[in-house]
Amino acid sequence: MAxxxxxxxxxxxxxxxxxxxxxxxxxxxxLAAVGMFIALYLGIYQLDIITxxxxxxxxxxxxxxxxxxxxHILPIPDALxxxxxxxxxxxxxxxxxxxxWRTMPWMVIVFxxxxxxxxxxxxxxxxxxxxxxxAWCTLCLASAVIxxxxxxxxxxEMLASLQYMQRVKxxxxxxxxxxxxxxxxxxxxx
Amino acid sequence: MWAQIVNVVIGIWIMASPGILNYPTPAAADNNHIVGPLxxxxxxxxxxxxxxxxxxxxxxxxLWLIIAPWILDFEDNTEIVGEMAAGIVVTALAMVKGKIxxxxxxxxxxxxxxxxxxxxxxxxxx
Numbered sequence: 323m324a325x326x327x328x329x330x331x332x333x334x335x336x337x338x339x340x341x342x343x344x345x346x347x348x349x350x351x352x353l354a355a356v357g358m359f360i361a362l363y364l365g366i367y368q369l370d371i372i373t374x375x376x377x378x379x380x381x382x383x384x385x386x387x388x389x390x391x392x393x394h395i396l397p398i399p400d401a402l403x404x405x406x407x408x409x410x411x412x413x414x415x416x417x418x419x420x421x422x423w424r425t426m427p428w429m430v431i432v433f434x435x436x437x438x439x440x441x442x443x444x445x446x447x448x449x450x451x452x453x454x455x456x457a458w459c460t461l462c463l464a465s466a467v468i469x470x471x472x473x474x475x476x477x478x479e480m481l482a483s484l485q486y487m488q489r490v491k492x493x494x495x496x497x498x499x500x501x502x503x504x505x506x507x508x509x510x511x512x
Numbered sequence: 513m514w515a516q517i518v519n520v521v522i523g524i525w526i527m528a529s530p531g532i533l534n535y536p537t538p539a540a541a542d543n544n545h546i547v548g549p550l551x552x553x554x555x556x557x558x559x560x561x562x563x564x565x566x567x568x569x570x571x572x573x574x575l576w577l578i579i580a581p582w583i584l585d586f587e588d589n590t591e592i593v594g595e596m597a598a599g600i601v602v603t604a605l606a607m608v609k610g611k612i613x614x615x616x617x618x619x620x621x622x623x624x625x626x627x628x629x630x631x632x633x634x635x636x637x638x
Contacts, residue, residue: 336617474560
């Protein structure tokens with residue numbers, strides 16, 4: 323049994339690598355940061371702070387999409403919501419050490435949920451574009467590609483945390499405490 | 513992995529083809545604009561070994577492309593043949609599992625197992 327959190331073996335049992343290591347997480351964080359800047363740019367346009375938006379391929383496609391009814395269905399423009407989601411991805415990707423699949427399952431699961439559903443919303447927006455408005459938007463597509471790219475790499479870490487939660491359940495210890503990373507449970511259940 | 517990459521390319525083609533080929537049937541264009549991005553998403557996510565299993569979600573989508581021209585009444589023969597051919601290839605490639613070189617404690621299915629692989633690995637001390 324590990325005496326302190328730092329003695330925990332970083333590679334989950336039955337795995338070949340540690341999904342919480344920095345070289346696994348940094349690329350996702352960088353992608354999310356790029357996505358955040360793209361979404362912020364589109365959001366600034368939707369707030370009319372800037373009056374034109376970069377669109378190299380689809381003519382007035384971006385203007386049609388970014389001014390559509392769906393993009394303003396909520397009180398704040400959808401691109402700003404996207405930027406906030408990306409910010410959540412960046413934060414949830416950075417917080418926690420390299421053993422967080424076991425020491426901080428809640429953060430890993432928040433991260434997984436933030437990346438997964440955000441990816442799904444992006445696809446929905448891509449689907450809405452041509453079907454409803456007969457238009458395409460280059461930067462919206464770029465944002466969708468970024469969201470989709472993050473799903474695969476983020477899910478392995480969530481899998482390691484869920485497997486850990488499963489071992490906690492089998493051990494009879496409190497899953498609630500393990501989820502929040504309470505030290506005595508995290509050290510007790512391997 | 514190559515099978516998933518090919519499916520990503522086919523998915524992009526499905527998504528772009530109504531615009532490039534000027535599909536005469538609106539339902540065909542809408543159908544492709546919905547199914548294309550989904551195929552791309554599932555195949556792209558399946559490139560990574562830990563989420564390879566998501567590639568199988570393209571099997572029902574591929575099968576749908578084979579029957580869609582008849583249900584949605586596509587008018588143009590190129591449209592019908594193209595759609596069905598894409599459906600056949602997507603379905604076949606979605607079944608290719610490819611090499612899994614890394615271990616993931618038994619993967620996603622272990623979460624529903626009473627004796628999951630990651631627990632056994634722990635007991636063996638690996």
